[in-house]
Amino acid sequence: MSAPEPTIVATSGGHRPGGRTVVAFDSLVHHAVELSGAHGRRPRVLYIGTAIGDAEHFTARMTEAARVAGFDLTPLHLFPMPNHDDVEGTVLEQDVVWVMGGSVANLLAVWRVHGLDRILRRAWQAGVVLSGVSAGSICWFRGGTTDSFGPELRPVTNALGLLPYGNGVHYDTDPGRRPLVHRLVADGTLPTTHCTDDGVGLVYRGTELAEAVAEAPGKSAYLVTRQGDTAVEERLQPRRLPPVPR
Template identity: 50%
Template sequence: MHGRRPRVMYVGTAIGDAEHFAARMSEAARVAGFDLTPLRLFLPYGNGVRYDTDPGRRPLVHRLVAEGTLPLSHCTDDGVGLVYRGTELVDTVSETPGKGAYVVRREGDRAVEERVEPRLLPAPRH
């Protein structure tokens, strides 16, 4: 990116997505409390991936958002990508039906989760 912020950014669910968020959940979060290392701050959100395959992830994200430890957070099931224009979430995509993206925000002293239906990508052409 060489010092310039991208106009459009696609964020997947691999470890490479973590560098774009203000805070992210890591595997260490479940073992040692939480790891909220300040990152490059391209995106001012918390991030939680593997929402559907890691049974401890959703409750931990909810707790940390409710406590105010994590900011408003964008979370994804495995196989879901997030598309940003600047810092605005403009699309979610997946190759797999039934997968979801989620916006988790703090309301009072609790976390509220909103599901965002990903746009299904077309099957690859062979």
């Protein structure tokens, strides 16, 4: 099974503390799996941790989170070399790709060296649901705001561009994100930018925003557009997803 059309779930969430595990998958990850159409068997989820250097301790945490959720998780490592002989075949046999946060600048560079950018585009077109958090959200857009280069936030504008917008993550918890997004949209560095509070995700069918969804109450999504030489922000009320049993 696969999603009926190219689907992306771009988020500022998806993880929570587990009961018997350090990390558990929250509603946004479960929603990405639901959108994949994987029913009647264990969903296949590919975990990509390039943005944190394929940290083995976090791969172990994701593996445990998947076990508790009832998913079959396959890690894709690129350090020190790809851990699969057939990377494209491995990606294309998944239901969902979940990309961890971290350095989006490093992620993009390493993906391009290994041709993973092209493979992920083919997977998206084939109906594999692409999803992720933070850097794992920004990567699908034209760019966004990042701390990849240091503690002072800077723009990244060379992301994969599957979605023709900018992306703003952690909009309510990192005080520098909102003013920088507004400035970058106002001066044309970023196109119309779609932003998420922590715990919110954006669902795209093809390149169109289908809806905003949330795993936490009191959270929002936002569209920031350019009007003349200023940025205008529109709030979007997300649909609350069912909670995942603890």
